[in-house]
Amino acid sequence: MTTSISGIQVHYYSVCQRKLWLFSKGISMENEYDRVVEGQVLHERSYPFLEKKEQMIDNTFKIDAVDGEYVREVKISSKMAEADRMQMLYYLYQLRLRGVNKKGLISYTKERKTEEIVWTPGDEKKLKDVLHRIRRLLDQPQPPPFRRLPYCTKCAYRSFCFAKEVVEE
C-alpha cells in the first residue's frame, strides 16, 4: 500500500508513535491544547513574511516557505529538534524527487536561533526506512501502547492516553 505520508506524520513518528497512529486514524482532539497549534500561532505572529510564501506541493505537503536555496520552517522551540530535522529532511527528499535540490533552515522562535539542514547521501536511506516503518505502524489495527514521555503534558492526546491506559512504572 502506498499511502502518502505528510511532514507532520514524519514529525510525530520521531516524537511519539502512538500519537502518529491516533492522528493518522483521524482521532482528533481538536479542543485540546497542543504545542503544534501554539507553534502555528507563533509563526503567524513572528514570521508574517514567511506566511505569505507558504506553499502546497502537489497536494501532498505544505512548507512554510521557499527562500532562495532554502526551504524554511518555523518552530516554537528546539525541544523536538530531531523530529524537526526529520520533517525537514522529508521535505528536502520530496523536493529532490521532483528534481529540486534545496537546503533547509529551521528557525526557533523561543531561542531565536536558526539551524541549517543540509542533505547528505545517507539521508535517503534513513528517510526510506522511516517511511517504511510509518507505513507498517499504520497497518496495525491498534495504536502502540501508552508509554509516558516528557512530551505527554504538551500533547493534545494526553487526556485520551491518561484515561485509557494503566501506566506501569
Ligand code: SF4
Ligand atoms: S499523550 Fe503521550 S503517549 Fe499519548 S499520544 Fe501524546 S505523547 Fe504519545
